[in-house]
Amino acid sequence: MAENDNIQQLEEVVIREQPGKVWLQLLFAIFMLALSILITYAGLSSLDMIYAVPGMFGILLFGIAFVYIIRGIVVGRPLMKVNAAGIVDLASISSVGLVEWHEIENVLVSRRFRQTFIDVQLRNEDEVLKRLSGFKRFLTKLNFSPQTSLVAIPLGTAMQTPDEIIELIQPHLQKHGRKLIIG
Structure with a gap:
């Protein structure tokens, strides 16, 4: 019973960007x-x-x-949050923000372009897109490819390793009945 209570009381997981890893993006x-x-x-x-x-x-x-990028270096911004409401994508200017648990089909960990991503596969992408402002919707569609998920969070600049991130978010996914697929 105590283990079940611990699962009910899961704290918010915040995956932050490591400022030193962002310099290459800034130079680009x-x-x-x-x-x-x-x-x-x-x-x-x-x-x-x-x-x-x-x-x-x-x-x-x-x-x-x-x-x-400069704002992210100075202020220090999170890439993503995982909490009782869902997964909050904060990785880029075209991020979709909060994706609630009922909107998530499953979560995929994938490698593309020599980088690891958390891909949140949605049940209905159009519903999530409708919530965005016109500018964010434009940027998201510009950045979207049919081979990827609408919510693709790159972990290359994260403070934690992909394995540590998986370990941190796994209890939330299990609690909400979502599968983590490592591909």
Whole structure:
């Protein structure tokens, strides 16, 4: 009975980003932002909109990413939370936020691009997408691929190893009757 009470009283699990692991993302954002500025400048100086428009789009996209990464380094942001309500995706600017337990089919741990991901497979992706703002919905669809889940949390910058994260979230998944599939 005491073990059952412990399961009922599960604490929130917070998986945080390790600031030192984010520097590569920051360098990539700076590089892409600088490249976008150069492309925009080349397009505007030659009055060639075929370069200027994508360059401006790149400035907007990578500028937002740059600010988001800097904010994450300074403030320290969690990648995800697992609690009584569900799984909260906070990994990127296009994250969907809270996914309640009844919306989750199962959770898959997968490797892509030499990185481990927590993929939350949803029962109805459209329901989750409807809750997002237009901008977040656009970013999510831009970032989404049919081979991945709508909620794909990269663990490459996490403070814990993927095995430690699995150990931390497994009790919550079991309590709510969700399977953890390691693929």
